[in-house]
Amino acid sequence: xxxxxxxxxxxxxxxxxxxxxxxxxxxxxxxxxxxxxxxxxxxxxxxxxxxxxxxxxxxxxxxxxxxxxxxxxxxxxxxxxxxxxxxxxxxxxxxxxxxxxxxxxxxxxxxxxx
Amino acid sequence: xxxxxxxxxxxxxxxxxxxxxxxxxxxxxxxxxxxxxxxxxxxxxxxxxxxxxxxxxxxxxxxxxxxxxxxxxxxxxxxxxxxxxxxxxxxxxxxxxxxxxxxxxxx
Numbered sequence: 295x296x297x298x299x300x301x302x303x304x305x306x307x308x309x310x311x312x313x314x315x316x317x318x319x320x321x322x323x324x325x326x327x328x329x330x331x332x333x334x335x336x337x338x339x340x341x342x343x344x345x346x347x348x349x350x351x352x353x354x355x356x357x358x359x360x361x362x363x364x365x366x367x368x369x370x371x372x373x374x375x376x377x378x379x380x381x382x383x384x385x386x387x388x389x390x391x392x393x394x395x396x397x398x399x400x401x402x403x404x405x406x407x408x
Numbered sequence: 409x410x411x412x413x414x415x416x417x418x419x420x421x422x423x424x425x426x427x428x429x430x431x432x433x434x435x436x437x438x439x440x441x442x443x444x445x446x447x448x449x450x451x452x453x454x455x456x457x458x459x460x461x462x463x464x465x466x467x468x469x470x471x472x473x474x475x476x477x478x479x480x481x482x483x484x485x486x487x488x489x490x491x492x493x494x495x496x497x498x499x500x501x502x503x504x505x506x507x508x509x510x511x512x513x514x515x
Contacts, residue, residue: 329505352503394440395457404449
């Protein structure tokens with residue numbers, strides 16, 4: 295069974311640009327969550343999608359958005375990039391919303407802002 | 409507001425030692441608690457998931473316990489190996505993660 299796949303693995307952007315990251319969950323998993331990981335703040339929850347609807351949202355500005363497609367694949371978009379957006383962005387999938395099944399993570403997209 | 413703390417931030421032990429990693433949380437009304445390991449440059453690998461109604465879970469050399477009343481969970485690693493070297497994170501539900509404990513097991 296394939297794991298969670300995130301693309302691309304690495305991205306370099308400049309301030310002011312926008313970026314789209316992609317996440318394909320484990321087959322059959324319908325919940326997808328996104329996280330930002332930085333050395334200073336650690337792992338912070340961005341949002342969770344289930345059945346193409348955002349169900350939970352962390353404390354991030356509106357520049358961070360996402361969506362989920364009918365096949366459960368998810369994309370995350372960051373507009374007007376800032377230097378502080380440099381981070382490892384991780385996606386995790388689980389079977390259901392509020393599931394008592396474990397979350398499974400992808401290897402992340404490392405975003406660097408110049 | 410739920411806060412999750414992991415102590416120590418870093419730990420170095422010789423191979424073969426048994427060790428305990430700690431995770432504390434401020435709000436006992438949790439749904440579940442999950443322990444992960446993260447290798448450098450990689451995502452998180454799920455180790456153990458403890459439901460709120462459970463007291464412990466075991467997988468091989470790993471044992472995780474949960475005490476909701478005291479707001480604490482521990483991850484016990486028996487007979488540590490160099491391959492156990494990684495950062496270990498605990499998470500309450502899907503939303504709140506600790507900062508992790510960086511474990512180094514010396515041969």
